[in-house]
Amino acid sequence: MMEHHVGFAVLDLNKIIHFYQDILGFSVLDLGIREGKEAGAPLGLPYVKYKILRAMPPKGDFFIQLIQFLDPKPKQLPTRGHTDLGFNHVGIEVDHIEQIYHKLQSHHIPTESPPIVMKESGVQLLYTRDPEGNILEFVEFPRERKRELERLRQSV
Structure with missing residues (x-):
């Protein structure tokens, strides 16, 4: 699948x-x-x-x-939080997370924080919501992780 x-x-x-x-x-x-x-x-x-x-x-x-x-x-439901049970967010892989952050800022779209680099993996994460409250996670992998992920995808 x-x-x-x-x-x-x-x-x-x-x-x-x-x-x-x-x-x-x-x-x-x-x-x-x-x-x-x-x-x-x-x-x-x-x-x-x-x-x-x-x-x-x-x-x-x-x-x-x-x-x-x-x-x-x-029917309108309450906006879900990050820790609520059930569907949580959609993760979208990107190449230039800083550009996305600045574009969101220029359109006055709030984010949870600027892009955050995860120390252990080097992955950068950015969370925001679309206009209807759906949570989006943008993920940028460092070059070495991208190659590793590409090999994994091709082997499946």
């Missing part, structure tokens, strides 16, 4: 498209509307109508699905 995609249900697809495409540089793969019994069946619903966007990060081995449910209407 391997990762394929991560899906987020969102309230405002237009606002979230701007964040992922214009600020983070994701490429939009497709955007559409799904509706009817067939669209609802995999979700265990008799009927559903939603807008869906699929987008891939610049260094993409997976994509994200952003879904705005139109019918039935979604």
